[in-house]
Amino acid sequence: MPGIKMYVGIWLGLVVATVAEVVTRSLAGAASLLALIILLISSGKAITIAMYYQHLRYEDKRLAILPIAAVIGVITLAVAAILSMSPGM
Amino acid sequence: MTEDYEHGEECKSSYAPILLAAGVALFLLGIVVFLPLAVAGAVVIGAALYKFFKDGAEEKFAELKESLEEKWPLEFLNKEKLGVWVFLVSEILIFGSLIVAYAYVRLSSSAWPVATQTHDVILGMANTIILLTSSLAMVLALYSIRAGNAKGLKIGLLSAFALGATFLIIKLGVEWPMYYRNGFTISSGLPGSTYFVLTGLHAVHVGAGLAAVGYLIFRSFTGGFTSTKHSAVENIGLYWHFVDIVWMFLFPLFYLI
Numbered sequence: 001m002p003g004i005k006m007y008v009g010i011w012l013g014l015v016v017a018t019v020a021e022v023v024t025r026s027l028a029g030a031a032s033l034l035a036l037i038i039l040l041i042s043s044g045k046a047i048t049i050a051m052y053y054q055h056l057r058y059e060d061k062r063l064a065i066l067p068i069a070a071v072i073g074v075i076t077l078a079v080a081a082i083l084s085m086s087p088g089m
Numbered sequence: 090m091t092e093d094y095e096h097g098e099e100c101k102s103s104y105a106p107i108l109l110a111a112g113v114a115l116f117l118l119g120i121v122v123f124l125p126l127a128v129a130g131a132v133v134i135g136a137a138l139y140k141f142f143k144d145g146a147e148e149k150f151a152e153l154k155e156s157l158e159e160k161w162p163l164e165f166l167n168k169e170k171l172g173v174w175v176f177l178v179s180e181i182l183i184f185g186s187l188i189v190a191y192a193y194v195r196l197s198s199s200a201w202p203v204a205t206q207t208h209d210v211i212l213g214m215a216n217t218i219i220l221l222t223s224s225l226a227m228v229l230a231l232y233s234i235r236a237g238n239a240k241g242l243k244i245g246l247l248s249a250f251a252l253g254a255t256f257l258i259i260k261l262g263v264e265w266p267m268y269y270r271n272g273f274t275i276s277s278g279l280p281g282s283t284y285f286v287l288t289g290l291h292a293v294h295v296g297a298g299l300a301a302v303g304y305l306i307f308r309s310f311t312g313g314f315t316s317t318k319h320s321a322v323e324n325i326g327l328y329w330h331f332v333d334i335v336w337m338f339l340f341p342l343f344y345l346i
Contacts, residue, residue: 001235007228011221018217018218018340039341042338042340046334053227053228054327060166067181070178070181073185074182074186077186083122085193085197
């Protein structure tokens with residue numbers, strides 16, 4: 001399990017990533033590209049919290065079956081939603 | 090493929106369950122996307138069921154049941170923690186579905202207000218940092234009690250509670266009234282209704298988390314936790330971090346993009 005220094009270091013990294021998201025929003029560039037970058041940073045933050053604060057990294061690997069199954073379900077729903085959009089939308 | 094079981098009998102493995110699952114997935118996807126795909130899915134389901142009955146489904150299920158009992162994949166987890174994770178899976182599906190619905194509605198709309206026109210980015214960022222800090226306080230509380238430090242546990246839990254309450258005060262006491270004064274309400278259109286439903290549901294979860302942390306604080310002050318007996322701190326901590334994770338997606342979706 002991580003120590004106090006590591007927990008605080010991760011928190012600092014998450015705060016910096018949050019500021020980076022806000023800064024990215026104000027950058028000049030294609031809106032869809034900036035949105036993708038922001039969502040990638042958000043996903044990185046979420047994974048970091050799950051791995052280090054929820055200790056998934058230190059648990060038995062088989063525990064990951066549960067959250068991964070749920071995430072696959074959500075991704076499947078997202079793919080179905082995207083595919084069901086008509087081109088004119 | 091064959092597998093030997095403890096009682097000495099031999100059982101043939103089957104690919105029929107995988108075929109059946111693929112058929113159901115294809116069928117459901119076809120209903121949403123493209124009907125001929127659903128027909129193909131139905132054919133695959135039929136083929137899988139035929140394979141089941143041809144191979145003797147009754148015997149196979151009997152073997153499977155026995156095998157599952159012997160090989161439960163999450164036996165290393167205690168029941169409390171397993172329960173929390175199963176609950177979190179359901180929460181992922183609830184929030185995931187709502188976020189996908191929000192994205193669908195937003196991408197389908199011809200016009201959507203710019204986030205900076207309707208939302209206060211500074212307040213959103215402040216709330217994100219507050220929630221992150223509250224997660225840090227919670228994980229440090231767990232770290233403390235694992236090391237037998239009861240004082241550290243109390244400080245951690247009280248900090249997590251205070252930060253969570255601050256999040257709610259900013260959200261419900263400052264942000265929402267400000268948006269309502271500006272005419273951005275739950276009934277002002279899809280941008281408003283999606284925002285208030287999703288952040289409202291999240292706020293309810295923060296509130297439930299506060300009640301749970303309040304319980305932990307009470308237990309910690311009455312000597313309820315030791316270095317070897319603290320599973321409630323760990324399990325409620327898992328939920329608290331999950332609420333934090335959800336906000337990591339709501340913040341950019343509503344305030345930045």
